[in-house]
Amino acid sequence: xxxxxxxxxxxxxxxxxxxxxxxxxxxxxxxxxxxxxxxxxxxxxxxxxxxxxxxxxxxxxxxxxxxxxxxxxxxxxxxxxxxxxxxxxxxxxxxxxxxxxxxxxxxxxxxxxxxxxxxxxxxxxxxxxxxxxxxxxxxxxxxxxxxxxxxxxxxxxxxxxxxxxxxxxxxxxxxxxxxxxxxxxxxxxxxxxxxxxxxxxxxxxxxxxxxxxxxxxxxxxxxxxxxxxxxxxxxxxxxxxxxxxxxxxxxxxxxxxxxxxxxxxxxxxxxxxxxxxxxxxxxxxxxxxxxxxxxxxxxxxxxxxxxxxxxxxxx
Amino acid sequence: xxxxxxxxxxxxxxxxxxxxxxxxxxxxxxxxxxxxxxxxxxxxxxxxxxxxxxxxxxxxxxxxxxxxxxxxxxxxxxxxxxxxxxxxxxxxxxxxxxxxxxxxxxxxxxxxxxxxxxxxxxxxxxxxxxxxxxxxxxxxxxxxxxxxxxxxxxxxxxxxxxxxxxxxxxxxxxxxxxxxxxxxxxxxxxxxxxxxxxxxxxxxxxxxxxxxxxxxxxxxxxxxxxxxxxxxxxxxxxxxxxxxxxxxxxxxxxxxxxxxxxxxxxxxxxxxxxxxxxxxxxxxxxxxxxxxxxxxxxxxxxx
Numbered sequence: 001x002x003x004x005x006x007x008x009x010x011x012x013x014x015x016x017x018x019x020x021x022x023x024x025x026x027x028x029x030x031x032x033x034x035x036x037x038x039x040x041x042x043x044x045x046x047x048x049x050x051x052x053x054x055x056x057x058x059x060x061x062x063x064x065x066x067x068x069x070x071x072x073x074x075x076x077x078x079x080x081x082x083x084x085x086x087x088x089x090x091x092x093x094x095x096x097x098x099x100x101x102x103x104x105x106x107x108x109x110x111x112x113x114x115x116x117x118x119x120x121x122x123x124x125x126x127x128x129x130x131x132x133x134x135x136x137x138x139x140x141x142x143x144x145x146x147x148x149x150x151x152x153x154x155x156x157x158x159x160x161x162x163x164x165x166x167x168x169x170x171x172x173x174x175x176x177x178x179x180x181x182x183x184x185x186x187x188x189x190x191x192x193x194x195x196x197x198x199x200x201x202x203x204x205x206x207x208x209x210x211x212x213x214x215x216x217x218x219x220x221x222x223x224x225x226x227x228x229x230x231x232x233x234x235x236x237x238x239x240x241x242x243x244x245x246x247x248x249x250x251x252x253x254x255x256x257x258x259x260x261x262x263x264x265x266x267x268x269x270x271x272x273x274x275x276x277x278x279x280x281x282x283x284x285x286x287x288x289x290x291x292x293x294x295x296x297x298x299x300x301x302x303x304x305x306x307x308x309x310x311x312x313x314x315x
Numbered sequence: 316x317x318x319x320x321x322x323x324x325x326x327x328x329x330x331x332x333x334x335x336x337x338x339x340x341x342x343x344x345x346x347x348x349x350x351x352x353x354x355x356x357x358x359x360x361x362x363x364x365x366x367x368x369x370x371x372x373x374x375x376x377x378x379x380x381x382x383x384x385x386x387x388x389x390x391x392x393x394x395x396x397x398x399x400x401x402x403x404x405x406x407x408x409x410x411x412x413x414x415x416x417x418x419x420x421x422x423x424x425x426x427x428x429x430x431x432x433x434x435x436x437x438x439x440x441x442x443x444x445x446x447x448x449x450x451x452x453x454x455x456x457x458x459x460x461x462x463x464x465x466x467x468x469x470x471x472x473x474x475x476x477x478x479x480x481x482x483x484x485x486x487x488x489x490x491x492x493x494x495x496x497x498x499x500x501x502x503x504x505x506x507x508x509x510x511x512x513x514x515x516x517x518x519x520x521x522x523x524x525x526x527x528x529x530x531x532x533x534x535x536x537x538x539x540x541x542x543x544x545x546x547x548x549x550x551x552x553x554x555x556x557x558x559x560x561x562x563x564x565x566x567x568x569x570x571x572x573x574x575x576x577x578x579x580x581x582x583x584x585x586x587x588x589x590x591x592x593x594x595x596x597x598x599x600x601x602x603x604x605x606x607x608x609x610x611x612x613x614x615x616x617x618x
Contacts, residue, residue, distance in 0.1 A: 014449040014453065015449065015452045015453045015456050016453075016456075017453070018449065018450055018452070018454065018456070019453050019454020019456050021453075021458070022454065022462070024452065025461070026465055026466070026469050028471045029466075029469050029471070030470075030471075031470065031471060047585075049617055072409055091514075096464060137594060137597060137598070138590070139595055140593075140595070141590045141593040141594035142586065142589075142590045143545050143548050143549070143568075143586060143589050143590070143593075145548075145552055146548070146568055146585075146586035146589065146590075147567075147586075148580075149568065149571070149575060149582050149586070150583070150586070152575060153575045153576075153579045153582075155581075157576050164575075170373070186606060192560065247458075248459060249458065249459050250458075250459075251458035251459065251461075252457075252458035252459015252460050252461045253459050253460075255459070255460075255461055255464065256460075256552070256553065259553070260572075268535040270461075270464070270465070271464075271553055274465075274468040274553070275554070276466070276554065279469075282465055282468065282469070285458065286377060286462070286465050287460060289457070289458060289461060290456045290457045290458065290461075293456055293457075293458045294456050304520055
């Protein structure tokens with residue numbers, strides 16, 4: 001297991017290198033004079049010069065890259081132009097909101113998706129099967145940010161059950177927090193719910209036709225014990241393998257959903273930074289989110305290696 | 316170098332051509348019989364027709380303000396209602412599908428070209444494989460559409476930049492699909508046979524490898540098409556896509572966001588149009604996948 005962990009960590013290094021390089025390049029591809037974008041069109045040449053110097057943009061590209069990596073290795077991602085704080089602090093402060101949103105959505109997607117998938121599989125070719133799969137396909141096809149707006153107009157504007165947006169920290173009021181996270185998590189979960197439902201259905205259909213299920217039936221086991229104890233356990237293996245990928249999609253999707261619901265997460269921070277041309281925040285937000293994703297993937301792989309010894313003993 | 320072709324070779328060639336045609340007919344007939352492919356094809360064709368003939372079909376000028384009917388609810392005059400400037404939502408949605416599909420197809424073509432090039436390179440040239448795939452892994456480490464959002468924001472809002480940003484985001488996965496087909500195909504006996512009879516690299520790559528890597532690629536590109544329509548809407552919604560006033564499905568939704576209380580139809584209809592296009596593509600992709608490679612069914616859903 002230690003060897004597996006070491007291998008996995010080592011293989012993350014080149015990925016992190018590419019991630020950091022891309023994050024560095026983001027500022028370089030901004031067309032025209034970045035400082036004019038930052039300082040505004042009515043800025044004087046002296047103001048721009050000062051910004052250029054402060055950011056080290058007057059130096060050659062290679063030197064800028066060396067500096068970027070020098071600071072990066074010390075965990076320093078520079079300072080926000082506008083927030084008056086370091087990028088690392090700004091991003092890390094908001095990361096928990098994004099992570100909890102993605103985590104709730106992940107749980108919702110897996111639970112709802114697996115349920116839909118089971119229903120579809122055990123009532124194969126019935127109207128329940130078609131209904132569940134239509135729902136799954138609908139989830140896969142709607143834009144999640146649009147679905148978020150529809151949820152708002154039904155449950156917040158129409159029925160007035162839940163807030164249209166805003167965030168209540170769990171430390172202040174757990175109920176308030178749960179209310180503020182319900183719609184965002186639902187909106188975010190819908191696509192992945194469709195993915196999970198379809199996978200569960202085809203895995204269940206696969207498993208249900210196998211010999212050991214017939215044996216279990218022949219033994220006279222109860223139907224629900226066959227489905228949940230024998231079949232589902234094996235059908236869930238492919239789901240575990242895609243949890244890593246799903247987390248990535250959810251983290252990325254959270255960026256948009258946060259800005260729809262005005263949740264103070266990394267996503268809204270990045271989108272706000274895009275509108276106000278706060279490039280270090282864009283750069284740092286991108287880097288930290290991607291690094292988080294890489295880290296989550298390692299955790300998922302470890303969990304998978306723990307579940308399935310064939311994985312950790314290597315290819 | 317003129318080669319004498321005897322009648323036996325000639326008839327053999329004709330036989331091969333006929334078999335190939337039969338193969339195609341069979342493939343098309345199977346697609347036609349696949350229920351979800353048919354539904355998807357019909358749905359998607361409808362959207363394509365709307366986009367192509369937008370000027371003829373749209374009942375109003377999509378950018379014409381009409382201050383006598385601001386925020387009008389759906390009615391006989393305005394099937395999808397009007398927005399805060401009195402612009403006809405139906406006309407804007409119809410013109411918006413043009414932007415969405417235009418960007419979508421451009422991303423598909425560019426992703427196809429770069430994905431095939433990089434995937435072939437990695438699969439065929441052994442010493443490049445590792446380096447190229449590590450770069451692809453690095454690009455795939457940015458979650459979801461975050462990389463596209465950042466790239467589009469840095470490059471500036473325009474349709475071209477949206478295409479560039481989405482192509483960079485979706486090429487790695489396509490390159491992976493191509494690479495893994497190439498790795499399998501290059502070991503097959505008929506490729507070895509082609510090498511043995513002295514076929515050149517270009518011939519082996521295009522005629523023998525690419526031709527057989529095509530079906531997983533097409534399935535993947537259908538999927539890329541669907542995802543880029545969704546992603547373009549996100550970019551436009553966030554204001555880093557093609558800029559207003561030209562309607563795109565994403566920016567109509569962004570405008571509608573401010574009127575959820577009084578005029579929810581503004582956001583509703585363009586979202587339905589996106590869902591219809593994406594649903595059509597997903598159904599077509601399902602059908603293509605089922606027919607070209609049933610074993611892939613469970614895997615592609617992993618996204």
